[in-house]
Amino acid sequence: MIKFQIESKLEKKIRITEDYWKILIEIKHPSIADYEEEIKNTLINPDEIRRSRRDRDIYLYYQLINKFHLCVIAKHLDGEGFIITAYWTEKIKEGEIIWTK
Secondary structure: OEEEEEEOOOOOEEEEEHHHHHHHHHHHOHHHOOOHHHHHHHHHOOOEEEEOOOOOOEEEEEEEEOOEEEEEEEEEEOOEEEEEEEEEEOOOOOOEEEEEO
């Protein structure tokens, strides 16, 4: 079952399922558990979007919140995509800049 699906800044429909959301917030990155709205907003209104150097279908959406960047990583497939992970970071990773504010 889909937890949410939104249209990203790059006009891709990005989704995450209930089951994967649970894995993300309970196992992978519990620190983002209370930041669902911020994750959605980072996809819609990021400060910067970069393309992964390893996989051209993976995009990193960044938004500065307080003193850290929220990074939401999504895989784009044609007009759609899905969230791979999301986490807090102090530094933006290298990669091709696709879009910036």
